[in-house]
Amino acid sequence: MAYQVAPLQKLIEHFERLPGIGRKSAQRLAFHVLNMPKERAEDFARCILEAREKIHKCAVCQNLTDEELCPICRDESRDHTTICVVENSQDVLAFERTREYKGVYHVLGGLISPMDGIGPDQLALKELLRRVAEGEVREVIMATNPTVEGEATAMYIARLLKPMGIKVSRLAYGIPVGGNLEYADETTLFRALQGRSEI
Amino acid sequence: MAYQVAPLQKLIEHFERLPGIGRKSAQRLAFHVLNMPKERAEDFARCILEAREKIHKCAVCQNLTDEELCPICRDESRDHTTICVVENSQDVLAFERTREYKGVYHVLGGLISPMDGIGPDQLALKELLRRVAEGEVREVIMATNPTVEGEATAMYIARLLKPMGIKVSRLAYGIPVGGNLEYADETTLFRALQGRSEI
Numbered sequence: 307m308a309y310q311v312a313p314l315q316k317l318i319e320h321f322e323r324l325p326g327i328g329r330k331s332a333q334r335l336a337f338h339v340l341n342m343p344k345e346r347a348e349d350f351a352r353c354i355l356e357a358r359e360k361i362h363k364c365a366v367c368q369n370l371t372d373e374e375l376c377p378i379c380r381d382e383s384r385d386h387t388t389i390c391v392v393e394n395s396q397d398v399l400a401f402e403r404t405r406e407y408k409g410v411y412h413v414l415g416g417l418i419s420p421m422d423g424i425g426p427d428q429l430a431l432k433e434l435l436r437r438v439a440e441g442e443v444r445e446v447i448m449a450t451n452p453t454v455e456g457e458a459t460a461m462y463i464a465r466l467l468k469p470m471g472i473k474v475s476r477l478a479y480g481i482p483v484g485g486n487l488e489y490a491d492e493t494t495l496f497r498a499l500q501g502r503s504e505i
Numbered sequence: 506m507a508y509q510v511a512p513l514q515k516l517i518e519h520f521e522r523l524p525g526i527g528r529k530s531a532q533r534l535a536f537h538v539l540n541m542p543k544e545r546a547e548d549f550a551r552c553i554l555e556a557r558e559k560i561h562k563c564a565v566c567q568n569l570t571d572e573e574l575c576p577i578c579r580d581e582s583r584d585h586t587t588i589c590v591v592e593n594s595q596d597v598l599a600f601e602r603t604r605e606y607k608g609v610y611h612v613l614g615g616l617i618s619p620m621d622g623i624g625p626d627q628l629a630l631k632e633l634l635r636r637v638a639e640g641e642v643r644e645v646i647m648a649t650n651p652t653v654e655g656e657a658t659a660m661y662i663a664r665l666l667k668p669m670g671i672k673v674s675r676l677a678y679g680i681p682v683g684g685n686l687e688y689a690d691e692t693t694l695f696r697a698l699q700g701r702s703e704i
Contacts, residue, residue, distance in 0.1 A: 311571050317556040320549045324534050335523050337595055339553055340560055340569065347557045350519045351550035354538055357516040358546045361539055370539065372510050396536055 314340070366437065368413040368430040370395045378402075378410055385409045387444040389437065391463065393417055393451060401449070409447075412437065417455040418462055426462060434463070438470055445473040452479060513539070565636065567612040567629045569594045577601075577609055584608045586643040588636065590662065592616055592650060600648070608646070611636065616654040617661055625661060633662070637669050644672040651678060 314336060321332035339347055363369070364376035367389075371377070378384060378398075388409030392398055393416065401407050414429040437443060446467055450456035464474045479497035481490055490498070513535060520531035538546055562568070563575035566588075570576070577583060577597075587608030591597055592615065600606050613628040636642060645666055649655035663673045678696035680689055689697070 310576070311560060311569055313552065313556045313559045313571055314569060317552045320552050323545075325537050326530060326533065331525060333595060333598065334525065336556065337593075338524050340556055342557070344557060347553055351553040353512065353516045353519050354546055354550040354553075357512045357535065357539060358541070358543060360512045361510060370510055370513060372512055377509070394536075396532060399532065 363413075366433075367411050368415060368433060369398050369411055387442055388447065389434070389443055389445070390447045390449050391434065391460075392449050393456070393459075397449065409445075412446075414450070414459070417450060417453075418459045419455045429459070431463065431466070435466065435470075438467060438472060443472055445475060448474065448476045452477075562612075565632075566610050567614060567632060568597050568610055586641055587646065588633070588642055588644070589646045589648050590633065590659075591648050592655070592658075596648065608644075611645075613649070613658070616649060616652075617658045618654045628658070630662065630665070634665065634669075637666060637671060642671055644674060647673065647675045651676075 317336040317339060318329075318332045321327055321335045322329060324332075327335070339350070342350070360372040361370050362372075364371045364379055365374055366379045367376060369376045369378065373380075385408045389412050390401060390407060390409055391412045391414060392401070393414055395413055398411050398413065401411070412430070412434045414431070414434075416424050416429055418424060418426055418429065434446075438446065446463075448460035448464060450460045460476055464476075467474050478501055479494065480501055481487065481494065481498045487495070516535040516538060517528075517531045520526055520534045521528060523531075526534070538549070541549070559571040560569050561571075563570045563578055564573055565578045566575060568575045568577065572579075584607050588611050589600060589606060589608055590611045590613060591600070592613055594612055597610050597612060600610070611629070611633050613630070613633075615623050615628055617623060617625055617628065633645075637645065645662075647659035647663060649659045659675055663675075666673050677700050678693065679700055680686065680693065680697045686694070
């Protein structure tokens with residue numbers, strides 16, 4: 307645009323770089339920040355800095371935390387013999403929302419993807435193997451996404467873990483709850499059929 | 506959620522308060538900030554503060570600027586005898602994107618809305634009347650939104666300006682370019698018919 311107000315333009319650009327935010331939304335967000343009460347804007351800026359500074363990976367499960375161990379690893383009422391292996395911290399939040407899973411997690415920090423140059427060495431695999439080697443773990447649930455990379459990663463890790471004499475499982479495939487059979491793709495339908503259970 | 510990492514939670518809440526950002530997007534944005542290079546996060550935080558500190562209203566048109574006059578009011582190549590009256594700064598950006606309008610603007614900072622307790626006194630009307638009274642202005646284009654409040658505000662201002670002997674105009678109503686007649690509402694269609702021009 308021909309006329310730019312530099313500080314506003316820079317703020318818009320920052321918002322525009324965020325995932326899922328286009329040019330118009332970025333403008334709307336920047337104007338919203340301009341109209342915020344001063345204290346709120348200051349607190350927002352401080353929160354960005356604090357989150358970056360204080361948050362790091364849990365020494366055990368690699369989930370994000372602001373202490374040495376994350377709250378889930380610290381919680382003695384959880385079942386520490388079952389580890390759910392996920393790609394990232396957002397996935398942990400998703401499982402926690404179910405309020406049903408009582409075990410602990412392991413966050414890989416990515417998926418094996420030769421196309422993006424990500425090999426097993428870049429994932430938190432050594433940490434997972436160490437946890438299992440300690441002997442308390444009885445089951446590892448592979449909960450990576452049902453994509454090519456997610457499948458490959460799950461298979462790779464399963465092959466490493468099986469010789470250690472523990473149970474390795476994979477999330478069930480099937481029709482999403484509330485979904486419509488008509489719109490389900492063939493692979494999902496086939497997997498749902500394969501995974502059918504007696505009622 | 507049962508397990509919260511406080512600095513992360515606070516950042517998510519800040520994002521969630523922004524317009525058009527739901528809980529899941531807020532989470533996604535917060536995680537994105539955590540994974541940003543440190544300098545970028547610091548610059549983001551600084552931009553929020555700077556935008557708030559440095560940006561204020563242009564002394565003439567009330568548009569946002571970081572100097573005394575906004576770049577449009579400063580630009581002598583623009584036609585200062587034509588004023589386009591808009592609700593807010595975003596609307597100025599929208600007109601500037603057309604690259605066709607060569608006049609200047611006046612930003613009201615809102616619309617008359619008795620329901621929300623906003624009367625003419627809360628808008629930048631005195632400033633507009635002063636500009637017109639200085640005698641250089643020949644036309645004022647009312648470019649408020651085609652809503653009840655936008656119409657009422659346009660009519661109210663037009664009644665104030667007409668006795669001052671200048672031309673007061675209103676944006677044309679009609680079918681949006683690229684729109685589909687089938688989906689146009691009756692009022693728009695009727696207005697498009699009324700405003701038809703010879704070809």
